[in-house]
Amino acid sequence: MLTQSFNTSITGTKATPVPLPNPDQFCALTGHAGLVATEFSYRKDEEIYGEDEPAEYVYQIIRGAVRTYKLLSDGRRQIGAFHLPGDVFGLESGTNHRLAAEAIIDTTVRLVKRSSLEHAANNNVQVARKLWGITAGELRHAENHMLLLGRKNAMERVANFLLEMDRRLTGMMALPMCRRDIGDYLGLTLETVSRALSQLHGEGVLGFSGARQIVLRNRQHLRNMDA
Numbered sequence: 001m002l003t004q005s006f007n008t009s010i011t012g013t014k015a016t017p018v019p020l021p022n023p024d025q026f027c028a029l030t031g032h033a034g035l036v037a038t039e040f041s042y043r044k045d046e047e048i049y050g051e052d053e054p055a056e057y058v059y060q061i062i063r064g065a066v067r068t069y070k071l072l073s074d075g076r077r078q079i080g081a082f083h084l085p086g087d088v089f090g091l092e093s094g095t096n097h098r099l100a101a102e103a104i105i106d107t108t109v110r111l112v113k114r115s116s117l118e119h120a121a122n123n124n125v126q127v128a129r130k131l132w133g134i135t136a137g138e139l140r141h142a143e144n145h146m147l148l149l150g151r152k153n154a155m156e157r158v159a160n161f162l163l164e165m166d167r168r169l170t171g172m173m174a175l176p177m178c179r180r181d182i183g184d185y186l187g188l189t190l191e192t193v194s195r196a197l198s199q200l201h202g203e204g205v206l207g208f209s210g211a212r213q214i215v216l217r218n219r220q221h222l223r224n225m226d227a
Contacts (some may be wrong), residue, residue: 026060026088026110035120037110042103046092051100055092058109063087064107065176068099069184072105081141082177084168088134103123115227149187152226157186158196159225162206166216175212 025167026037039062042048051070059066064081080099081088091114092098121128148160161182165173177185183193197214199204205222207215216222 024085035112035116037107037112039110041106043052043110044103044105046103048101048103048109049097051098055097055158056114057090057103057113058088059090059109059111059118060088062108062110064109065104065105066101066109067104067177067181067185068101070099077184078187079181080145081138082185083180084176091131091134091138095136104181142144154188154192155196155199156185156225157188158182158193158200161186161212161223162200162216163219163226166219172209173214173216174210175214178212192205 016212037060042064048066049055049057054167061083062091063085065085066087067079068081068083069079070168071077081089082104083101089101090097090111116129117131121131152160162173165175169175175182179193179197180190182188183190186193188196190199197206200222201208205216205218207217209215
């Protein structure tokens, strides 16, 4: 949560701006609203906000990666989304966060007060449209993820995840998340994810270049699996 970060890793921390894959969405939003975003940094595995905490800010990732997740009653963790540089997160329909958010690796975000955005949206149709666009994108992702968890088998889920990361990461696919994170996102065990990746590697569909770097050698095969 923000107050926790003020007292730990983000006190006095200012990030140097870096190019973002899709900076226009957030920058245009705050620009139309006449708002200035503030930058903060979080260490690996540090909480950004907790489940059911007040949704006071909207965030965009400058560098790093964030997972949003819910802890189930039996102790299992379901990851709802991975947010990468340029992504906006923390925008809620209600007053509290439905999921918790943590930095997967050392991460820098920019943020604005939700109340300021809402006030601007009430007075500026451009801001309202951009907020709606962000919300609609999150809804599409949630629907696709629900379909993935409900209808696809393990190999299809892993293929879907690899294609998603291939679209969202530039250059070599250097995954910021570990295989346990991937499993909690796909509703699979760590062992199942590892077996699926090993099988795809054995079939020549992908190659490994380091612990979390993956090279896709046959995207069409993955698309056929995910169809």
